[in-house]
Amino acid sequence: MDIKAAMLDAEEQRRQQRWHRLGLVAAPLLAAAALLLAPDNMSPRAARLMAVLAATFPLWLTEALPVGVTALAAASAAVVLGIADTQTIFAPFSHPTIWLLLAAFLFGAIAQWRQLDRVFILGFFTARRTRLHDLGTAIAVAAFALSTWLPNRASVALLSYVVTAQDERFGKSFQRLGLSSVAFASALGGLVLPIGAPANLIAIAALSQYDGREFPLLYWTLVAAPLAALLLAAWLVVVRVILGADGAQLVHGDLRVTELPLGGHRRVRPPTTKMLRTADLPAFALGLDRSQFALAVVLCATLLLWSVPGVMRLLGLQSAGLEAALAPAPVALLLVAVLFALPAARRKDSEAKADPVASWQVAERIDWDVILLVGSALALGHQTIDTGLSHWLGDLATRGLRVQSVTGLTWLLTGLALVMTQITSAAVTAAICAPLAVVMAQQTGASPVAPCLAVGMAASFGLMLPMSDECNLIVWKTGRFHRMQLFKRGLVGLTAAILTIPPLTLLAARILGV
Numbered sequence: 001m002d003i004k005a006a007m008l009d010a011e012e013q014r015r016q017q018r019w020h021r022l023g024l025v026a027a028p029l030l031a032a033a034a035l036l037l038a039p040d041n042m043s044p045r046a047a048r049l050m051a052v053l054a055a056t057f058p059l060w061l062t063e064a065l066p067v068g069v070t071a072l073a074a075a076s077a078a079v080v081l082g083i084a085d086t087q088t089i090f091a092p093f094s095h096p097t098i099w100l101l102l103a104a105f106l107f108g109a110i111a112q113w114r115q116l117d118r119v120f121i122l123g124f125f126t127a128r129r130t131r132l133h134d135l136g137t138a139i140a141v142a143a144f145a146l147s148t149w150l151p152n153r154a155s156v157a158l159l160s161y162v163v164t165a166q167d168e169r170f171g172k173s174f175q176r177l178g179l180s181s182v183a184f185a186s187a188l189g190g191l192v193l194p195i196g197a198p199a200n201l202i203a204i205a206a207l208s209q210y211d212g213r214e215f216p217l218l219y220w221t222l223v224a225a226p227l228a229a230l231l232l233a234a235w236l237v238v239v240r241v242i243l244g245a246d247g248a249q250l251v252h253g254d255l256r257v258t259e260l261p262l263g264g265h266r267r268v269r270p271p272t273t274k275m276l277r278t279a280d281l282p283a284f285a286l287g288l289d290r291s292q293f294a295l296a297v298v299l300c301a302t303l304l305l306w307s308v309p310g311v312m313r314l315l316g317l318q319s320a321g322l323e324a325a326l327a328p329a330p331v332a333l334l335l336v337a338v339l340f341a342l343p344a345a346r347r348k349d350s351e352a353k354a355d356p357v358a359s360w361q362v363a364e365r366i367d368w369d370v371i372l373l374v375g376s377a378l379a380l381g382h383q384t385i386d387t388g389l390s391h392w393l394g395d396l397a398t399r400g401l402r403v404q405s406v407t408g409l410t411w412l413l414t415g416l417a418l419v420m421t422q423i424t425s426a427a428v429t430a431a432i433c434a435p436l437a438v439v440m441a442q443q444t445g446a447s448p449v450a451p452c453l454a455v456g457m458a459a460s461f462g463l464m465l466p467m468s469d470e471c472n473l474i475v476w477k478t479g480r481f482h483r484m485q486l487f488k489r490g491l492v493g494l495t496a497a498i499l500t501i502p503p504l505t506l507l508a509a510r511i512l513g514v
Contacts (some may be wrong), residue, residue, distance in 0.1 A: 016063075023062025031055035046387040047199055048081045053380060057432060060373070061424045068369035071376030084383055092382055096329040097205035101371055104195035105334030107299060108151050109362035110339060116292045117150055117158060132170060133247055136239045139163060140181035144232055147189030149299065151367075152460075155186045156471040164478050177242055179475045180489045181235065186471055187460045187493070188232050191224040193217075193303070193513035194328075198370045199430035200224075201455025202377065206434035209378050211386060215514070218310025219327055223453055223508040228323050230504075231496055238492075291344035291357040297381065302335045323396050370427050377431035381492065384435065393436075394443035406446035410502045413437045413451045416456035418494055426459040433459070450509040461497045466491030 034054040038047035059065055065073070068092040078089050111117055121142060139159065146155035155277060161176040190196035194204060194217045207213040245444040288296065309323040339358035384390035403409050413433060433455040441448035462469035464487050476486055 013255070019062045020064040023058045023064030026058040026062075027055040027064070030058060031375050035392050042392060043388060045083050046389040046392065049083050049380070049383055049387050052077050052081065052083070053384075056376075056380070060428045061420075061433070063424075066369060067425075067428070068364055068372035071258070071369075071372040075376050075379050078380065078383060083387065085131055089379050089383070090375075092209070092378035093372075095209065095375070095378050096327065097201050097208070097378070098375055099329040100195070100200060100332060101201055101374060102366070103329065103336050104201070105151075105366040105371075106336050106358075106362065107195070107302075107332075108149070108154065109365040110336075110358045111150060111153055111295060111299075112290050112365070113359070113362050114194045114295055114344075114357065116295055117146060117154060119278060119288060119292060120146060121158060121162065129358035132246060133240050135170070136174070136177060136181065138180045140185040140232065140236060140239065143182045143185035144189040144228075147186040147193045152190045153196065153470045153474065155189070156182055156474050159186075160474055160478060174243075176480045176485065177239060179478060179480055181239060183471050183475045184235055184463065184489075184493055185232060187238065187463065187469075188228040188235075188495060191223060191228045191457055194220045195425060198367070198374065199426040199456050199458050202374055202430040203434045203452050203459075205374065205378060206381070206438050207448060207452055210381060210390075210435055210438040211442070213449065213514070214323070214484070215449070216310035216313060218307040219313075219512055219514065220453070221307075222310075222512065223505060224457060226508070227457065227500060227504045233498060234496065235236055265356055289344070291342075292342075294341060294342050295344065298335050298339055302332055305331050305335075309348065361478055373427055373431055377435070381435035384439070390435070390439040391443070394439040404444050405500075406441065406444070406450055407462075407506060408456050409437070409444060409446060410451045411498075413440070414454045414458045414502050415498060416443050417455045418461055418497060421459050421462040421469075422464050422490075425460060429459040429462075430456050446508065447514065449514045450502075450505045454505045457501050457505070458497060461493055463493040 031051040031054050034051040035047060038050060042050075043270050045261055052074055055077075056070060059070040060067060075093075078084060079086050083089075110140070139162070143155055143159050146159070159182045160179060163175055163182060191200070194200045200220060204215050204217070207215050208266060305326055306328050308326055312318055332477075339359075341355050342357045344355050344357050381390075384393070413436070417429050417433045420433065434452050437451040437455050438448040441451050463472065465472065472486065472490075475481065
């Protein structure tokens with residue numbers, strides 16, 4: 001298995017090198033072409049901005065340079081080329097969405113550092129399941145639930161370990177099915193909450209930055225949760241159909257999670273006092289130590305406060321003062337700060353002072369690349385409006401594609417995002433397509449909400465290729481899949497996405513009146 005994994009790594013490195021070289025060659029060529037082919041009716045600033053975008057997009061798509069480096073270089077180039085001044089270009093890097101992303105990443109990093117994710121998994125699989133299809137269902141539901149509040153790659157990495165640790169006692173086909181469930185259900189779970197995936201927040205930020213719409217976080221969940229639940233239910237049916245008659249066979253015990261590595265300790269399930277005693281930490285409540293319980297309470301309080309403005313809107317009791325006071329980013333950052341003050345559990349027989357629940361060391365685990373990407377995308381997107389480039393591009397797209405309705409626009413942009421996310425990351429796909437959705441909707445006189453939200457959701461469905469998403473790569477590197485097997489499974493997910501995302505987002509937007 002080690003030799004096979006090494007071969008997979010070498011092949012992936014060669015593919016990435018070719019892809020990177022393509023990006024480095026394409027960037028200057030496309031920038032030069034954009035300048036040379038700029039029409040006479042385009043302002044010089046807009047032409048220079050188009051050249052910057054033409055060079056930036058291939059670098060983002062191929063990741064020829066680190067995403068954060070490309071983001072900073074693109075913003076800096078806009079200043080050097082006289083498109084806007086320094087303060088104007090870098091102001092969007094302090095957009096509230098940037099700070100909300102930072103808070104979300106901190107929550108996820110602290111949860112992993114305090115092993116709350118592993119305790120969740122240990123607790124989830126304690127119930128005895130005696131049929132094979134019950135195990136398949138449990139794997140999918142666990143991945144879905146875990147990825148609603150953790151980064152998708154964290155839930156995929158953890159549950160892939162659980163599935164592959166079974167020593168093929170349920171067969172190779174069950175392992176492949178379990179890994180497929182982990183990848184697909186994690187993508188669906190990331191849709192439920194706005195903080196579940198960066199693409200979600202990028203879509204919401206695009207509505208605020210380019211259209212002036214403050215979209216409540218609760219509204220995202222009201223739109224995305226039914227879609228995610230529907231697709232998860234459909235996938236569970238597929239799991240049962242694939243297992244067929246074999247799924248009804250009795251198996252002895254459930255998934256082996258007793259060897260799940262927990263910070264160097266081998267803890268035994270269930271996650272109660274016995275488990276905590278292994279780590280020399282006293283149980284506090286619900287089988288959690290004090291730091292894990294405090295983290296869970298703070299996370300729930302954050303989600304509750306985020307939902308208050310949306311609930312008030314639904315009840316017709318909208319209050320500008322309340323919405324300003326409960327703005328998502330300040331609320332999240334304030335409650336994250338509380339975790340740095342709360343004391344964690346002190347080890348038994350230790351006189352040392354208890355550490356706080358959170359440590360700034362967790363900042364090393366944050367996706368700073370994504371934060372810089374979002375800031376640069378907001379900055380460049382704002383300049384497309386200031387220079388008039390957005391109206392020129394939107395008019396060109398709507399006339400060329402002859403899309404004049406919000407329905408046609410939503411289907412078109414969902415398809416575009418699904419194609420793009422197969423060759424680049426979800427965050428890059430959303431950063432490129434979400435502003436385009438807003439601009440094209442404005443050109444047609446339609447509401448940009450449904451197209452923009454559809455783009456944000458579709459960006460999470462990079463399921464067909466190993467390089468489409470980091471989660472796909474984790475699953476593929478287990479060696480249980482051929483490329484064609486992964487492609488076929490991903491094609492099923494893409495088909496489900498294109499058939500469900502546009503109609504459900506359009507329906508939800510109409511019901512919510514946005």
